[in-house]
């Protein structure tokens with residue numbers, strides 16, 4: 001019989017389920033080491049990119065990831081989506097197609113992939129994502145100068161290549177494409193920029209367009225959120241498929257985790273959160289959450305940062321995730 005501590009091994013690749021603005025209760029699948037990404041976005045909530053790369057390789061072992069997923073599924077918690085997201089760009093992982101196909105054998109829960117879209121021009125990557133139910137790629141601009149300013153991507157990636165990749169993917173992919181437009185004040189929010197972007201979006205023909213803005217502490221202080229009024233103007237320009245993402249309000253509570261401190265640490269390691277976020281995710285009251293927060297601050301594991309007047313808790317030195 002295994003020792004109790006062996007039974008409670010912490011998970012390395014799976015986190016949550018966390019309430020997501022778009023995906024309900026989303027179980028995060030994090031298959032890339034911290035900030036290995038083809039971009040270094042100014043709005044990124046994970047901090048600086050450690051390794052700016054377009055190299056596809058086996059970053060983490062597929063059998064261990066599948067083992068953790070099986071383990072979570074056995075617990076019968078409410079999970080609305082299994083979501084590839086987290087610490088870096090998931091399509092950099094050479095086994096993402098294999099993982100999607102293997103997960104499909106385990107469960108009927110739909111699979112979402114959040115991607116920066118930089119590799120969709122590669123046919124192997126498009127094939128790998130064919131069996132995902134929803135792909136959520138980023139598209140913030142139609143012009144290369146703004147693209148470079150926002151994403152500071154790998155030298156081999158330019159906006160025309162990205163757009164062509166999206167158009168090719170749409171032509172063969174039968175699942176849903178939800179395009180995410182991250183709006184940054186003074187950088188990509190002018191009506192004329194949005195009108196140019198609309199021409200490109202019409203070519204891509206996504207199922208939905210999600211308007212987002214810099215709601216969590218960004219990589220660069222100058223990446224500021226746009227106002228709700230600006231978002232509404234942009235929504236009008238982009239038309240019916242477009243929606244402003246609003247904060248998710250959970251209707252039912254997630255089951256109690258057997259180790260709340262570990263769970264809070266795992267969540268904060270992947271994205272900055274407020275106390276309100278944590279009370280929703282953990283089903284604990286404010287006082288309990290604050291107790292754990294103070295413990296983690298004392299241990300130097302997390303730190304506080306301010307953004308748009310709110311206090312966020314983040315991993316000391318920077319944190320991750322994008323659902």
Ligand code: SF4
Pocket residue numbers: 037038039040041043044045046049087088089116322
């Ligand atoms: S926001 Fe996403 S694409 Fe941009 S640097 Fe962060 S992880 Fe990479």
